[in-house]
Amino acid sequence: MSQGDIAAIFQGAVVTVTLSFIGILIGLPIGLGLALLRWAKVPIVANIVALYVSVLRATPLVTLLLLLFFALPNIGIPIGPTSAAILALVMNTSAFNCEVWRAALADFPKDQYEAAQSVGMRAGQRFRRIVLPQIIQVSLPGLVNEMSLLIKVTPVLAVVGVVDITRAAVRIGAQTYEPLPPFLVAIAIYAPIVFALVSLQRWIERRQSAAQVMP
Amino acid sequence: MIHDFGIVWSERGLLLTGLANTTILSVLAAIVSLALGILLTPALMSRHPLIAGMARTFVDGMRCIPFLLFAYIVYYGLPSLGLRFDNWSSGLVALMIYNTAYMAEIMRGAWAAQPREPIEAGIAFGLSEFRLFRRIILPPLLLSAGPVIGNQMIQIIKDSAFLTIIALPELTHAASSIQSRRYVPFAAFITAVFLYWGLCLVIEAAVSSIGRIADARR
Amino acid sequence: MPMFLRSHSRLFSRRLSLGLLAAVFVLPLAMKAQAASLDEIKKRGYLIVATEDDFRPFEFIKDGKPTGFDNELVEDLRKYAPFEIRQEILPWTGILAGVSTGKYDVAITAAIITKERRKSLDFTSPIADATHYYVKRKADASINAIKDLNGKTVGAQAGSALLSRLPELDDMLKKEGGKLGKIVEYTSYPEAYQDLALGRTDFVVNTIINLKTLVAEKPEVFAIGQAVSGKSYPAWAIAKGNTELQAFLNEFIAKQKASGRFAELQKKWFGEAFPDLPVSFEPEF
Numbered sequence A: 001m002s003q004g005d006i007a008a009i010f011q012g013a014v015v016t017v018t019l020s021f022i023g024i025l026i027g028l029p030i031g032l033g034l035a036l037l038r039w040a041k042v043p044i045v046a047n048i049v050a051l052y053v054s055v056l057r058a059t060p061l062v063t064l065l066l067l068l069f070f071a072l073p074n075i076g077i078p079i080g081p082t083s084a085a086i087l088a089l090v091m092n093t094s095a096f097n098c099e100v101w102r103a104a105l106a107d108f109p110k111d112q113y114e115a116a117q118s119v120g121m122r123a124g125q126r127f128r129r130i131v132l133p134q135i136i137q138v139s140l141p142g143l144v145n146e147m148s149l150l151i152k153v154t155p156v157l158a159v160v161g162v163v164d165i166t167r168a169a170v171r172i173g174a175q176t177y178e179p180l181p182p183f184l185v186a187i188a189i190y191a192p193i194v195f196a197l198v199s200l201q202r203w204i205e206r207r208q209s210a211a212q213v214m215p
Numbered sequence B: 001m002i003h004d005f006g007i008v009w010s011e012r013g014l015l016l017t018g019l020a021n022t023t024i025l026s027v028l029a030a031i032v033s034l035a036l037g038i039l040l041t042p043a044l045m046s047r048h049p050l051i052a053g054m055a056r057t058f059v060d061g062m063r064c065i066p067f068l069l070f071a072y073i074v075y076y077g078l079p080s081l082g083l084r085f086d087n088w089s090s091g092l093v094a095l096m097i098y099n100t101a102y103m104a105e106i107m108r109g110a111w112a113a114q115p116r117e118p119i120e121a122g123i124a125f126g127l128s129e130f131r132l133f134r135r136i137i138l139p140p141l142l143l144s145a146g147p148v149i150g151n152q153m154i155q156i157i158k159d160s161a162f163l164t165i166i167a168l169p170e171l172t173h174a175a176s177s178i179q180s181r182r183y184v185p186f187a188a189f190i191t192a193v194f195l196y197w198g199l200c201l202v203i204e205a206a207v208s209s210i211g212r213i214a215d216a217r218r
Numbered sequence C: 001m002p003m004f005l006r007s008h009s010r011l012f013s014r015r016l017s018l019g020l021l022a023a024v025f026v027l028p029l030a031m032k033a034q035a036a037s038l039d040e041i042k043k044r045g046y047l048i049v050a051t052e053d054d055f056r057p058f059e060f061i062k063d064g065k066p067t068g069f070d071n072e073l074v075e076d077l078r079k080y081a082p083f084e085i086r087q088e089i090l091p092w093t094g095i096l097a098g099v100s101t102g103k104y105d106v107a108i109t110a111a112i113i114t115k116e117r118r119k120s121l122d123f124t125s126p127i128a129d130a131t132h133y134y135v136k137r138k139a140d141a142s143i144n145a146i147k148d149l150n151g152k153t154v155g156a157q158a159g160s161a162l163l164s165r166l167p168e169l170d171d172m173l174k175k176e177g178g179k180l181g182k183i184v185e186y187t188s189y190p191e192a193y194q195d196l197a198l199g200r201t202d203f204v205v206n207t208i209i210n211l212k213t214l215v216a217e218k219p220e221v222f223a224i225g226q227a228v229s230g231k232s233y234p235a236w237a238i239a240k241g242n243t244e245l246q247a248f249l250n251e252f253i254a255k256q257k258a259s260g261r262f263a264e265l266q267k268k269w270f271g272e273a274f275p276d277l278p279v280s281f282e283p284e285f
Helices: A003-039 A045-058 A061-074 A081-106 A110-119 A123-160 A165-176 A180-213 B002-010 B012-044 B049-064 B067-081 B087-112 B117-125 B129-166 B171-182 B185-217 C003-008 C011-030 C038-044 C069-080 C092-100 C166-175 C189-198 C208-217 C243-258 C261-270
Strands: C046-052 C059-062 C065-067 C084-090 C106-112 C121-123 C132-137 C154-157 C183-186 C203-207 C222-227 C234-239
Touching (some): A003 A123, A003 A165, A045 A081, A045 B129, A061 C092, A081 A123, A123 A165, A123 A180, A123 B067, A165 A180, A180 B067, B002 B012, B012 B049, B012 B087, B012 B185, B087 B129, B117 B129, B171 C092, C059 C069, C069 C084, C069 C243, C069 C261, C092 C106, C092 C121, C132 C189, C132 C208, C154 C189, C189 C203
Parallel strands (some): C046 C106, C154 C203
Antiparallel strands (some): C132 C222
């Protein structure tokens, strides 16, 4: 494996990290928005959201990505590989995030909300100061879990030509016929990132259960 | 557009073969990885540091790398070490090994949540270890872990779609083949999405009925 | 997780959801992309070109830059055309579908002209002579002539003319009492060659040009066999009926031929020039 090959894998790492970051960043608030729409039981829209989330959680990312990349231009919306990749990641992760946010919202004690209402807080204030901080805390482990899952599905972006870590490693192996070294480099890049996220999740869970134990 | 769906319908044989492959692959992988996972769980919780350490390394390792990378390693990397599988076997083996780690972790979590009393009662009654396991430990464990295992099964179905990249003729591969030859991308992939959704609804229904059995037992 | 099933038990939401599902199928009826004509391209100022990501020696990536026979011609086209050239690099399986549905204006890649493709695509003048050959592992002494391919496993690219013309090889084998073995489809050729080297397949079918490049790169691993097809020409693909764009591109190709640039590139990338290429070609298969 040459210097150029290692550089190619690191270039792939930049792509992986950038696209994952964008996907996570956009997916988090969208997931929250979807969860709120269902929580508030907005008529018709809540059902659309339920359908969207159900289908997206059942659809493999590779199928969704191929669908977006090939079918959208077919109905008049041109889309390139990177945009299709980001869109697929965002759609996928927002559906899963929605469920995490929803679970937190469902557990939210209604009386706090009503107390705030009776004191005269506006809806926006109510949400920002009472609901949001608490549901963020509850959702955090699930959201961090979803982040690590997102990074683990990024290799699939290769089907539309996006060269990520895995694709770069496979290409090198297909040229040199020595696939193991680039694969080991790929593992060396993925594992720390995912392990860091998983450890973060465990740490958050431990801190939260400790906080609950104390009276 | 209707014409496009007509084309997809004319290729339904390929799609159904793909669906069958996805289903077979996922069911086999789920059963084997669950069985192996159950065997691995005691190792995970063992007090023997070496055994627990190795099990923990395996589980954490599998959970830290992407499934597709693991599938590539099994398909392209293993031949360098003398193990050459064809794409079906590679895909199946990759799915099984990868998910064994996840199943072991799931069962460990379910085990930790189990009440101890029935087991202690069983020991006091003098049940042999095997009968203890089969009749007292395993059933409530599986029932309580049911939803999470169902979730993992859905994950397995979705991971199987990755295997289209090593040319395994599963559902996404079939849809891809149809669209690249007949130029009907929307119809082909929407149909595939619909079929995946259907598969997942079946799993969710099965999980619900397991949940009802669990409630009835209580 | 079974939450959607529960919400479905209310009749209103079930009907609504089914209605939405139906809408998903009907919506695309309303809009379907059309390929841009030459005038539209001139007006909007750019041409969208699609090339494959890994198809030596026609187009591939080296040190992060696209290069190869087709990519060099794309650079020439940039200087020749009165509009901007926007290039998209993607795997083969998306290219022809993209041209047919209007997503790309032209695929500047080695798309072999076939009868099936002519139903939904038009082609420019052929850019090379590309009879199909097979390649085998050099160390494999069991394959020396066409009849030895009987029952052996073959690899070819998914969605390629090489795959769709395998029946020609099957006919050749049938004449000697044999037949084609198992067919394995790959997303791209590097993977097919790798599997051949690993022993998962016994031979891979590709054009003589591609195979010559492969054997030049890895002479200890592979050896080229005999031809497995009749005449075959690759060209650039455009949407059917886009005659002005076709004329424009053919003029470009003719100009490159006249100035000797075409032969120069062919010698550079294929090892030989093809001076007697037809200007247009109607496929038999």
